[in-house]
Amino acid sequence: MREEIESIARKAREASYTLAKASSEIKNEALRFMAENLAENQEEILRENRKDLEKAAHKGLTGALIDRLTLNEKRISGMVKGIKEVIDLPDPVGEIIKMWRRPNGLLVGKMRVPIGVIGIIYEARPNVTSDAAVLCLKSGNAVILRGGSEAYHSNRVIVKHLREGLKRAGLPTEAIQLIPFLEREAVKHMLKLNNYIDLIIPRGGEGLIRAVTEESLIPVIKHYKGICHVYVDEHADLDMAIEISYNAKVQRPGVCNAMETLLVHNKIAPEFLPPMVKKFKEANVELRGCEKVRELIKGIKEAGEEDWSTEYLDLILSVKIVENIEEAIHHINFYGSHHSDAIVTNHYALARKFLEEVDSAAVYVNASTRFTDGGEFGMGAEIGISTDKLHARGPMGIEELTCYKFIIFGSGQVRG
Amino acid sequence: MREEIESIARKAREASYTLAKASSEIKNEALRFMAENLAENQEEILRENRKDLEKAAHKGLTGALIDRLTLNEKRISGMVKGIKEVIDLPDPVGEIIKMWRRPNGLLVGKMRVPIGVIGIIYEARPNVTSDAAVLCLKSGNAVILRGGSEAYHSNRVIVKHLREGLKRAGLPTEAIQLIPFLEREAVKHMLKLNNYIDLIIPRGGEGLIRAVTEESLIPVIKHYKGICHVYVDEHADLDMAIEISYNAKVQRPGVCNAMETLLVHNKIAPEFLPPMVKKFKEANVELRGCEKVRELIKGIKEAGEEDWSTEYLDLILSVKIVENIEEAIHHINFYGSHHSDAIVTNHYALARKFLEEVDSAAVYVNASTRFTDGGEFGMGAEIGISTDKLHARGPMGIEELTCYKFIIFGSGQVRG
Numbered sequence: 073m074r075e076e077i078e079s080i081a082r083k084a085r086e087a088s089y090t091l092a093k094a095s096s097e098i099k100n101e102a103l104r105f106m107a108e109n110l111a112e113n114q115e116e117i118l119r120e121n122r123k124d125l126e127k128a129a130h131k132g133l134t135g136a137l138i139d140r141l142t143l144n145e146k147r148i149s150g151m152v153k154g155i156k157e158v159i160d161l162p163d164p165v166g167e168i169i170k171m172w173r174r175p176n177g178l179l180v181g182k183m184r185v186p187i188g189v190i191g192i193i194y195e196a197r198p199n200v201t202s203d204a205a206v207l208c209l210k211s212g213n214a215v216i217l218r219g220g221s222e223a224y225h226s227n228r229v230i231v232k233h234l235r236e237g238l239k240r241a242g243l244p245t246e247a248i249q250l251i252p253f254l255e256r257e258a259v260k261h262m263l264k265l266n267n268y269i270d271l272i273i274p275r276g277g278e279g280l281i282r283a284v285t286e287e288s289l290i291p292v293i294k295h296y297k298g299i300c301h302v303y304v305d306e307h308a309d310l311d312m313a314i315e316i317s318y319n320a321k322v323q324r325p326g327v328c329n330a331m332e333t334l335l336v337h338n339k340i341a342p343e344f345l346p347p348m349v350k351k352f353k354e355a356n357v358e359l360r361g362c363e364k365v366r367e368l369i370k371g372i373k374e375a376g377e378e379d380w381s382t383e384y385l386d387l388i389l390s391v392k393i394v395e396n397i398e399e400a401i402h403h404i405n406f407y408g409s410h411h412s413d414a415i416v417t418n419h420y421a422l423a424r425k426f427l428e429e430v431d432s433a434a435v436y437v438n439a440s441t442r443f444t445d446g447g448e449f450g451m452g453a454e455i456g457i458s459t460d461k462l463h464a465r466g467p468m469g470i471e472e473l474t475c476y477k478f479i480i481f482g483s484g485q486v487r488g
Numbered sequence: 489m490r491e492e493i494e495s496i497a498r499k500a501r502e503a504s505y506t507l508a509k510a511s512s513e514i515k516n517e518a519l520r521f522m523a524e525n526l527a528e529n530q531e532e533i534l535r536e537n538r539k540d541l542e543k544a545a546h547k548g549l550t551g552a553l554i555d556r557l558t559l560n561e562k563r564i565s566g567m568v569k570g571i572k573e574v575i576d577l578p579d580p581v582g583e584i585i586k587m588w589r590r591p592n593g594l595l596v597g598k599m600r601v602p603i604g605v606i607g608i609i610y611e612a613r614p615n616v617t618s619d620a621a622v623l624c625l626k627s628g629n630a631v632i633l634r635g636g637s638e639a640y641h642s643n644r645v646i647v648k649h650l651r652e653g654l655k656r657a658g659l660p661t662e663a664i665q666l667i668p669f670l671e672r673e674a675v676k677h678m679l680k681l682n683n684y685i686d687l688i689i690p691r692g693g694e695g696l697i698r699a700v701t702e703e704s705l706i707p708v709i710k711h712y713k714g715i716c717h718v719y720v721d722e723h724a725d726l727d728m729a730i731e732i733s734y735n736a737k738v739q740r741p742g743v744c745n746a747m748e749t750l751l752v753h754n755k756i757a758p759e760f761l762p763p764m765v766k767k768f769k770e771a772n773v774e775l776r777g778c779e780k781v782r783e784l785i786k787g788i789k790e791a792g793e794e795d796w797s798t799e800y801l802d803l804i805l806s807v808k809i810v811e812n813i814e815e816a817i818h819h820i821n822f823y824g825s826h827h828s829d830a831i832v833t834n835h836y837a838l839a840r841k842f843l844e845e846v847d848s849a850a851v852y853v854n855a856s857t858r859f860t861d862g863g864e865f866g867m868g869a870e871i872g873i874s875t876d877k878l879h880a881r882g883p884m885g886i887e888e889l890t891c892y893k894f895i896i897f898g899s900g901q902v903r904g
Binding site: 089092093166172174178180183185187188266270271285286289291292293309312315316318319320323324405427428429431432433434435436437438439440442443444448449450460461462463465466467475476477478479480481482483484485486487 | 505508509582588590594596599601603604682686687701702705707708709725728731732734735736739740821843844845847848849850851852853854855856858859860864865866876877878879881882883891892893894895896897898899900901902903
């Protein structure tokens, strides 16, 4: 198994050189073929997916997992639509980020180039296979996919049709490869191949990400949990605060940019909390409050210490009354996951303070945390949302799948 | 020891929040005090340095190591001058890299922010202590220094005076800390503290860098060896090719951006190599050639397979004749260290091809590889030269010691 994985990685490295040179036209052509292949072979894909689903049923997997595993016509159209959107994105490779002239006449510039070989380690959702592969292709990177074992048949058939697209466009099929081993050992071997793989992106639960970080010799960009906050300041517009808080929690509770903790300034709490709680209760949101919240609104469960650092991904919300903005910022930086956090206020200086001092990938004034998304930010499709601070932070699109090199134009300069 | 190192890291994390908010004025004031302190306490610094030198002599350390370890008036002035140059650099923190308006009215921007806590692991040169610490301070980062045990007394006294500068400016002294343990175990403990330390920069030999990469749970940006090439193309200006090749090898052979391998197109070799070899021999450069080189010029040693991937850091050069630019590019990408490589040519399309296809941090046309340096590129002082592809590539200055966060200005937007 070790040798086979090393061979996959070595072939990916070879393919990455061809891909780095490939023109936007050829890459887009391959993407068009891929979209075509997935659309035309829907029946086969659904058939393979059913094999995974049957196995999952045998194993007694839970409803949420089965749901993530399931493909249907709509989800396949989603994959196809995703590919078409990636075709429309500008090619980041070759962009001159900046260029300047030195006193000795050297022209020094930074040119955007692909990273090389990217390993994606993910769990049950087979549509990640297509989404991740096409973003890597567009940015000129070879990709090694290691999907969850539950989705193996689905992933294999999707990769087959993506590779067929590469082949039809004259690109090396080794640019997209799936690790064919279902054992956990396979991931461990992959994480040691720092000679061939340049970057690992793990997507999944906390356990997966922790294991990958600990084992990897290759740089990892983590896409961790989102413990997001909305802080309703003393100077907030009350209606706006209710709308934003409601949207951040209820519109789609199962995603990483949904709010998990609501912080409320004590001066505005008596006015803000009763209508807010009413609205949340109508939406079946279970509330867990600090002592002050429970004094103000009767019948709310107690929030324990662990609630402040829990990502519910569900219709559950912890609520805390704070004395001032300092306490709110400290709470966010201490308990949060540095993902997305918002203040609702009309106070100029406090808005600035919040923006400066909250140490998160996305910091909002007067808007819902739910906007943290490559598409919503106008960056196009994303491969995930980085909660790391190196290389890429926040939504990570095709630009973030590149690095740069210095290019220097001289006319015979030597160093004195 | 483990607890003390964790305590150092935790204090650095606390200090990093204060530093991230510190104004350019206050940071520059601290830097001015630091420069003053080092200049005024030269005697004490030299006294402490002598302790290290005596210990090194006892241990029988080699001349090169002793030289790197030695401080004198000139080297202390160099440190002071370095600090003054950092004062003059623009503060990168708070810069809005870009900002755009979305159709729904959201203003989305990327703001440059410090990384947080940076760990620097280095070897014998005590001036790195000052250089690294002041670059981290200017970019708003707290720093944990782990210098070589041979330089412990020197590092300790330098850090004392740098911290005195922080104190005089009202900044927390925990922003610059030195690990006081000389055992190798200390580094291992440090590399596990990913809750407190955001980035590790190792500076030193291959062994150090490999060990750090293997042990670290914290992201590492490597500053690896430089196996740099000059490729003299068939269409080169001969005089220019000789000047550039000579400069790249001879001007300062002991540094990472010096040339280690010279590649020559076979058509130009008979005309180019004789005068080139003569010039190298006058400078006492030992040449090691491929078979074709040895046929052309008699009396040159044979270059073995291992020569092509050796960083001599000395007046030794391997020379190879290639059939075409493809062979040159393949050789560079295969044997090189992806640091700095140059082509000498007057052929437009070949120059473009070389720039596009050589996978190195700095790729040159018609200039010496010796320019790969933050100062020479106009970026100011550098903390090193990254041969990695994530986050920073090539010379790494204060801008590369920052990351960004998204800041979003709304007026009540919620996601539909």
